[in-house]
Amino acid sequence: MPVHGWSIGHLLHNPSTRLRRKTVEEEWIKTLADGRRVKFTNQELPQTQAFITAQVERSKVVYSIVLNKVKNPLSHEEVEGYFEGELSKK
Numbered sequence: 001m002p003v004h005g006w007s008i009g010h011l012l013h014n015p016s017t018r019l020r021r022k023t024v025e026e027e028w029i030k031t032l033a034d035g036r037r038v039k040f041t042n043q044e045l046p047q048t049q050a051f052i053t054a055q056v057e058r059s060k061v062v063y064s065i066v067l068n069k070v071k072n073p074l075s076h077e078e079v080e081g082y083f084e085g086e087l088s089k090k
Contacts, residue, residue, distance in 0.1 A: 024043070024044040024072070024073065025041065025042070025043040025044075026041065026042045026043075026073075027039060027040065027041040027042075028040055028076060030076075030080065032087065034090070036056050036057065036087075037056070037057040038054055038055065038056050038057070038083075038087060039053075039054070039055050039057070040052070040053065040054050040076070040079050040080060040083075041053045042073070042074055042079050044072045044073060045066075048068070048069050048070055048071070048072065049066065049067060049068055049069075049070065050066070050067045050070050050072060050074055051064065051065075051066050051067075052064070052065050052067065052074070052079050052082060052083075053065075054079075054080075054083040054086070054087065056087070063083055063086050065082055065083075067082075
């Protein structure tokens with residue numbers, strides 16, 4: 001979905017965009033109660049936006065969300081909370 005005329009891929013991977021802003025990116029792995037391991041990422045975008053992802057180990061599916069008007073930085077618990085519904089499905 002375009003953001004202000006730019007695709008997320010362009011925002012995240014265009015070298016000229018990266019030079020104009022300070023990017024804060026974080027990733028971590030959490031083991032769920034059922035033993036599945038999930039890698040989460042949190043990348044702060046300009047203008048109080050964030051791009052967050054979750055991927056269960058050995059899965060090709062990556063859940064991703066672009067958040068608008070969020071307080072940065074988001075805590076690990078806040079990021080994980082956005083994916084609770086999807087990750088509760090097996």
